Amino acid sequence: MKSKADVVIIGGGVNGCSLAYRLAKKGLDVVVVEKRYLSAGATGACGAGIRQQWSTRENAQLAIQSVKIFERLSKQLGQDIEFRQGGYLIAVHDEKEMKQAEKNVAMQRSLGLTVNILEPEEITGVVPILDIKGMRAIGATFCPTDGHANPFKTTFAYADAARKLGAEINTHTTVINVKTAKKTIRAVVTDQGTIQTDVVVNAAGIDSKTIAEMVKVKLPLTPFRKEILATERLQPLFEAMVISFKDGIYFSQQKEGQIVGGIPIPEEKGGYKTMPTFAFLSHMAQTLTRYAPVLKHVNVLRHWTGFYDVTPDARPILGEVKEVKGFIQCSGFSGHGFMISPMVSFLLTELIAEQKTSEVLESLSLDRFKGKNIEKELSVVG
Numbered sequence: 001m002k003s004k005a006d007v008v009i010i011g012g013g014v015n016g017c018s019l020a021y022r023l024a025k026k027g028l029d030v031v032v033v034e035k036r037y038l039s040a041g042a043t044g045a046c047g048a049g050i051r052q053q054w055s056t057r058e059n060a061q062l063a064i065q066s067v068k069i070f071e072r073l074s075k076q077l078g079q080d081i082e083f084r085q086g087g088y089l090i091a092v093h094d095e096k097e098m099k100q101a102e103k104n105v106a107m108q109r110s111l112g113l114t115v116n117i118l119e120p121e122e123i124t125g126v127v128p129i130l131d132i133k134g135m136r137a138i139g140a141t142f143c144p145t146d147g148h149a150n151p152f153k154t155t156f157a158y159a160d161a162a163r164k165l166g167a168e169i170n171t172h173t174t175v176i177n178v179k180t181a182k183k184t185i186r187a188v189v190t191d192q193g194t195i196q197t198d199v200v201v202n203a204a205g206i207d208s209k210t211i212a213e214m215v216k217v218k219l220p221l222t223p224f225r226k227e228i229l230a231t232e233r234l235q236p237l238f239e240a241m242v243i244s245f246k247d248g249i250y251f252s253q254q255k256e257g258q259i260v261g262g263i264p265i266p267e268e269k270g271g272y273k274t275m276p277t278f279a280f281l282s283h284m285a286q287t288l289t290r291y292a293p294v295l296k297h298v299n300v301l302r303h304w305t306g307f308y309d310v311t312p313d314a315r316p317i318l319g320e321v322k323e324v325k326g327f328i329q330c331s332g333f334s335g336h337g338f339m340i341s342p343m344v345s346f347l348l349t350e351l352i353a354e355q356k357t358s359e360v361l362e363s364l365s366l367d368r369f370k371g372k373n374i375e376k377e378l379s380v381v382g
């Protein structure tokens with residue numbers, strides 16, 4: 001392992017690897033430190049949906065610009081990340097939700113996004129297996145350029161491209177301390193040795209709170225336990241991701257034919273338990289077959305847990321932390337960190353390599369929680 005680097009990134013998930021690639025492309029000497037294997041955190045557990053339909057302007061902007069990057073990413077990285085654009089269909093269940101949906105759609109359209117409000121009878125034109133009565137929908141919104149990619153292939157493609165550009169990626173290496181002097185980053189201490197550096201990126205997912213404590217920074221992060229399942233492979237039935245903010249359900253059909261989806265468990269209160277539960281299976285099966293009765297004889301093959309790193313406003317914490325020079329935040333993704341990773345790494349690369357900041361980065365700084373008027377992202381599942 002190197003003993004010196006321009007930048008040390010803690011965490012080998014999609015955000016850490018994507019940033020390593022972009023920084024290495026700018027000619028910086030980058031080291032990634034991952035305590036387990038690449039994509040061992042939330043990245044490897046995720047649904048990997050890519051949605052541009054958000055309620056806050058920043059999230060919509062980040063997602064829209066990220067989709068533009070996803071569209072050419074396989075070619076850029078030289079590996080197929082299985083990016084597909086089947087759209088996202090968001091169910092709307094009552095008048096209150098419809099009012100919010102209309103507001104969201106107006107804002108999203110002002111950013112140039114093609115997104116439509118569907119009448120109930122138009123829903124099955126997009127996803128034929130849905131039962132409108134069962135899903136209790138009075139309409140839906142649909143954006144045809146939303147999509148999905150393979151989270152493992154994306155992370156490994158970034159990592160391979162970063163290595164080719166000279167980045168060093170250390171797996172099975174744990175960060176145990178981050179050293180500062182005069183409120184400035186000096187070194188990262190791992191169980192395999194120490195790396196001298198002026199810049200540390202905290203991309204450690206739910207563990208980023210512990211990493212921040214090493215430099216006496218408090219992050220308002222809460223881990224939320226999530227469960228998700230995959231069924232056996234089926235013939236192609238639909239292309240869009242179906243979600244409902246009210247029911248919390250999301251599901252899509254993968255390239256190989258499995259249905260992958262999740263739903264929050266009503267009595268779940270968060271925490272670090274990793275054991276999957278029967279309560280989830282039962283609640284998911286009941287809701288999924290209410291939405292799509294045709295799936296009632298389908299077998300579930302796999303079921304696993306993962307964690308959201310949730311902030312009070314469901315938006316990430318990005319950029320340099322004012323109290324510690326060189327400590328860069330890249331976490332708090334609150335369940336949507338895969339889809340915005342291309343733009344997150346783009347903006348953080350501008351910040352680290354060119355000292356360039358942006359309105360979006362400023363609005364997502366840790367400092368925002370000192371203010372009173374925090375705008376909460378409303379378009380979240382779970």
Ligand SMILES: Cc1cc2nc3c(=O)[nH]c(=O)nc-3n(C[C@H](O)[C@H](O)[C@H](O)COP(=O)(O)OP(=O)(O)OC[C@H]3O[C@@H](n4cnc5c(N)ncnc54)[C@H](O)[C@@H]3O)c2cc1C
Pocket residue numbers: 010011012013014015016033034035036037038039040041042043044045046047048049050173174175176203204205206207208226227228262305306307308330331333334335336337338339340
């Ligand atoms: C069930 C589920 C479904 C989801 N669905 C979606 C979706 O459809 N779309 C979407 O955009 N997002 C989704 N997400 C959220 C998404 O997975 C995350 O926001 C994203 O993957 C975060 O990536 P990351 O690189 O920031 O963090 P992670 O992937 O969590 O990576 C952090 C890494 O840091 C490492 N680490 C921690 N501590 C240390 C240490 N001390 N030393 C070294 N390494 C350390 C961990 O091992 C881990 O690999 C979902 C998440 C879950 C759990």
